[in-house]
Amino acid sequence: MKLFSCECCNQPLFFENTRCESCHHAVGYLHKVTDLTALEPGPEEETWLPLEYGYERIPHRYCANHAHDACNWLLSPEESASGTLCFACQFNRTIPDLNDTRNLERWRKIETAKHRLFHALIRLRLPIVSRREDPENGLAFDFLQDAPDGSAPVMTGHSNGLITLAIREADDDQRERMRVEMGEYYRTLLGHFRHEIGHYYWNLLIRDGGRLEECRAIFGDDRQDYQEALKAHYAKPPSDDWKEEHVSVYAASHPWEDFAETWAHYLHIVSTLETAWLYGIAIAPLTPSAPKFSAPAIGGDPYLTLSFDAIMGAWLPLSMAVNSLNRSMGLQDFYPFVLTASIRRKLAFIHDVIRDTQAGQTPR
Structure with a gap:
C-alpha cells in the first residue's frame, strides 16, 4: 500500500481516511492516479476540488456510498455523468440490507477490504471487465446474508466472474471459528477477495488468454472433476505432504x-513489500547468519518493475522479521507459510503472467 499525506499540512493519511485529522480538510481517493488527495469545496453543492499536485482542479463528487461511510473514492465529471458509484463500487451487484445496523457495520468492513483489492489491481494494471461489458463472465460482487432460520448458509466463492461473499465473514468471531474448524493458518476478508479474484483472473488470463497448457504443466490438470475433488478433500484432507507443493492445504x-x-x-507479498519499501524498512539481523537473512531497504516498485527474484529476495527476510515481532507480542505469525522451491515456481508463473499482461496494457 502506498503512503499518503495531506497536501495542505503534510499529515500522514491512511487509505480509508475521509478527513485529515490535523487540518480537517476533506480527503478523497483518485483511482486514476491511485492517490489520496485533500479537497476544497467545489463551485456546486457536493462537489470537491482535488488538491493533488499536478492533477487538474475540476469538480469531483464522492461515490454515493460515501453517505454510508463505506467509500472515500471520487468520481470525475465524466464518471458522474454516467452514474453515482465509483470505479470500485460499481461492481457491486448485491449488498446487504443496510437498515440493519449490524449489516451496515459488516458491509463497511467488507468495502474496506474490497477497495484495497481494487487499489492493488489498478496498481498492477490488470484488466477489469464489468458485468455490463460482459454479462456472462464480467466481474461482479454479491454480499449475502444467511437465511434467518439458518438453512442453506451462504458459501463464499466464484462463478464465471461473480464473486459471492458471506457477510458473516466480517464478524471476527465467526471468521476465527471457521479458520480453526477448517485448519487454516490465515483467514481475512482481504484474503478472501484476493483468493476469489484469482479465480476470475484464471478465467481471463489463463483460460481465455491462451496459457492453459503452460498453467497445467505447473499447477496440474484443471479438467479433473472439481466437485469430486472437493468432496475427496473434505472427506479426507491430505497428509502433510501438501506442504512441499502447495502454499496451503486448500x-x-x-x-x-x-x-x-x-x-x-x-498479492499479499507485493502489497506488503510496497509498504515496507515506502517506509524504508531494511533487515540486517545481528546474527552469524545475517548475510543470508538480510535485505537492504527495498527499492523499486514490486507492482510494476521489481523482478521476481528481487521480490523473493526481499520477502524472506521481511516476513521472518515481522513473524519474530509478532511472536514477541505473543501473536500468531504475520506470514505463517513456507515458500518451497515448488511454490516459488508457481508464484513465478503468476508474476510472469501479470508482467506479460502489463506489457499489453495502457496505464490508467
Whole structure:
C-alpha cells in the first residue's frame, strides 16, 4: 500500500481516511492516479476540488456510498455523468440490507477490504471487465446474508466472474471459528477477495488468454472433476505432504484452488513489500547468519518493475522479521507459510503472467 499525506499540512493519511485529522480538510481517493488527495469545496453543492499536485482542479463528487461511510473514492465529471458509484463500487451487484445496523457495520468492513483489492489491481494494471461489458463472465460482487432460520448458509466463492461473499465473514468471531474448524493458518476478508479474484483472473488470463497448457504443466490438470475433488478433500484432507507443493492445504484440493491460493499470496507479498519499501524498512539481523537473512531497504516498485527474484529476495527476510515481532507480542505469525522451491515456481508463473499482461496494457 502506498503512503499518503495531506497536501495542505503534510499529515500522514491512511487509505480509508475521509478527513485529515490535523487540518480537517476533506480527503478523497483518485483511482486514476491511485492517490489520496485533500479537497476544497467545489463551485456546486457536493462537489470537491482535488488538491493533488499536478492533477487538474475540476469538480469531483464522492461515490454515493460515501453517505454510508463505506467509500472515500471520487468520481470525475465524466464518471458522474454516467452514474453515482465509483470505479470500485460499481461492481457491486448485491449488498446487504443496510437498515440493519449490524449489516451496515459488516458491509463497511467488507468495502474496506474490497477497495484495497481494487487499489492493488489498478496498481498492477490488470484488466477489469464489468458485468455490463460482459454479462456472462464480467466481474461482479454479491454480499449475502444467511437465511434467518439458518438453512442453506451462504458459501463464499466464484462463478464465471461473480464473486459471492458471506457477510458473516466480517464478524471476527465467526471468521476465527471457521479458520480453526477448517485448519487454516490465515483467514481475512482481504484474503478472501484476493483468493476469489484469482479465480476470475484464471478465467481471463489463463483460460481465455491462451496459457492453459503452460498453467497445467505447473499447477496440474484443471479438467479433473472439481466437485469430486472437493468432496475427496473434505472427506479426507491430505497428509502433510501438501506442504512441499502447495502454499496451503486448500490449494491441494484442485488445480483451480492451487492457482487462486497462489495468486492471493502473490498479492499479499507485493502489497506488503510496497509498504515496507515506502517506509524504508531494511533487515540486517545481528546474527552469524545475517548475510543470508538480510535485505537492504527495498527499492523499486514490486507492482510494476521489481523482478521476481528481487521480490523473493526481499520477502524472506521481511516476513521472518515481522513473524519474530509478532511472536514477541505473543501473536500468531504475520506470514505463517513456507515458500518451497515448488511454490516459488508457481508464484513465478503468476508474476510472469501479470508482467506479460502489463506489457499489453495502457496505464490508467
